[in-house]
Amino acid sequence: DQQVKQNSPSLSVQEGRISILNCDYTNSMFDYFLWYKKYPAEGPTFLISISSIKDKNEDGRFTVFLNKSAKHLSLHIVPSQPGDSAVYFCAASVTSGTYKYIFGTGTRLKVLA
């Protein structure tokens, strides 16, 4: 049972436009969420996080939105740049004890110059 899902395996966006990556989860106990970016032959790198007490968190060009009632979060990248081309994973955890993050299947973003 995939508790964290990214239903779009790939996404292509023109440079300068907005990229929106989506993530859905099924476990209502999840209360902390992360986005990671992964380039080929490298480990995932942390991008941005959001706690369930918030519905938005912004860091430069990256904004994460959380809709708890819909069990849905999204990552907005504005403006998109060719260097943003990578695989993006969302991850979710329950904040008690040791945090065990469950990762989504990933979305491959391609930003076209």
Add this chain to the structure above:
Amino acid sequence: DTEVTQTPKHLVMGMTNKKSLKCEQHMGHRAMYWYKQKAKKPPELMFVYSYEKLSINESVPSRFSPECPNSSLLNLHLHALQPEDSALYLCASSQTNGVYGYTFGSGTRLTVV
């Protein structure tokens, strides 16, 4: 030093071999993790060490044996692996319980022949 270093980057081993994967961090993180990632799949948690003690084992077969000799080092000993164990093995570390996410290494690409 803000990196997690994994060695080797690539490993090919036979099903009767014994090998070890190594992971090192000098960020003072007290939690360390092993994840396994197959192609086009999300990273899957294998083991978590917290303060050098094994705190989570996600029902991993005994042919994988983790070891945490000190707070900076994490090993994964491999013995009698199967071809289906071929994957990217990612090490990560975090402050205490990982609420702010992990820092990942670039992984060891393992091929079992």
